[in-house]
Amino acid sequence: MTPLLRFRSVSVRFGDVSAVDDVSLELSEGELLGLVGESGCGKTTLALATMGLLPSSATVEGAIDFRGQDLLALSEDERRRLRGDRISMVFQDPAAALDPAFSIGDQVAETIRAHRPVGRREAKARALSLLREVGIADAERRYRDAPHRLSGGMQQRVVIATALANEPSLLIADEPTTALDATIQAQILDLIRDLRRRHGTTVLLIAHDLGVVARLCRRAAVLYAGQLVETAPVERIFEAPAHPYTRALLAALPDRSRPRGALAAAAGQVPDLAAPPPGCRFAPRCPLVRDECVRRPLRTAVSSGHDVACWAAAPAASTAAGEIVAATNGGR
């Protein structure tokens, strides 16, 4: 089966800055994939490249196939028609993502009318049922409310309703819970999971928090400084992380067994993306660094569905194995 979404050697540059470097990744139909990495590692850039909303200062290379069609080859108008219809996005800060001058209901209805030839009344009826579906109590009365009259969690529910308005095939959720209280986070994550189950929507969940990904996703991809370092089933990420960066990320998770205040952190700093180190970008901070690391490591399978891009993790015959994985990794 062709994957719903497939990044093929995608690179994004802003002038001299290499924000995303040669990322290849697939999402199969109905999958919920977590994309993890710290701030500035290129998660959002990758999402915006998929939406076609990067500023004109960005140059994108490679291909982003959506149902086998390269999105980067489409015209701006064709891309616009996909946005909010087949591919939609939930942003980080719901308070900022809703227009303060329009009622929440109108913003949902607008999304429907932008893509479907339906009348005002029908769009409103559909918007109402969407608001109910995402758990807005008393939707009829809330329909005309301005966004600022809702709590953050309610606002994010409205944003999710706009994103789901036209039953998209792909939903990109860019840190959907980062701006919310911890108790509300769990509710929103549960909502996303329920909606995905009900509609079969494929979800790309972007997070900097491994806990969020563990709660929701079966498979996770780890991004570091614009490079994809590891892709694996979530339990493998936790039990047997293969990339030194993934291990550092796990070690940095707060742990109740450690004394208070002692938060682990990886040594060193994220490289300057305007002059990244050659080869593996984690090499300067890596405890396992070796001579080969100045060359780009190939993607190697350490087990079924578990790929890593690291020289230290690669078995002896790494090159050949890596090539095979690279050629066949559409399998999952």
Added chain:
Amino acid sequence: MTETALELPRRRSLPRLRGRVGREAGVGLGLLAVLGLLAVLAPVLAPHSPEAIDQHRVLGGLTWAHPFGSDALGRDVLSRVLFAFRASLSISLGAVAIALAVGIPIGVAAGYFGRALDAVLMRPIDLLLAFPALLLALSLIAITGPGQLVTMFAIAAIYLPILARVVRSSTLAVASEAYVEGARARGASHLRTIVQHVVPNAIGPALVQASVLCGFALQIEAALAFIGLGAQPPTPSLGLMLFDGYQVLEQAPWADVFPGLAIAITVVAFNLVGDGLRARLDPRGITR
């Protein structure tokens, strides 16, 4: 499971423009309503024809029949003030309306699309802004000859760059808001995004500016008429009345005081409304 949102009194549609206006703005709005009514109803309210000359009433004082007195030609000052105010107010409002109608699209396009379009649109605007206001008006009138219509366009030319600049800067701020990106992410075209999301959020400061400019437009109109480059006699005009009254200021101050008061009250009313709007739309007081 679901959070219950706080129950508060509810508002409908365009929430940011609704609600209680401050006391000053209320006074301003009240004044404007009265002034607007006076202007519209001038032909009904005026006790005499503004152009009727009465030789027996030359520089006549205040009487019941002529509450504002009479001028050097014996014309009724009250009737003339009413008609002149009507003409001046229409010119001011027309000028600001033209400036808004041209300035908003220019400012929004420049701020939203930026880059080359910004440069192409804003450089001529900067050029206009570099001219002293009255000089700009005078050169326009020098080309076409004096008249009320020219006065209106001259004032619009003075205001256009100001309003375009204000709109551009607020558009720049709004265009970087997440909800604009959000609208694009939902598949809205640029035009739709601008009309639905950018303009309603970016227009506030321009409206504040415009309401204050309306008052100043009345002053400019009067100034141009005063120096003989605006409305021409016998058209009743506040500026012309000031000039005529100025000649006889010592004998008949009322011929000057009442048109002057009309200008002053209108400017104050527009300023009060502008301040009120500013407080309403921009509680942090960024636009000054």
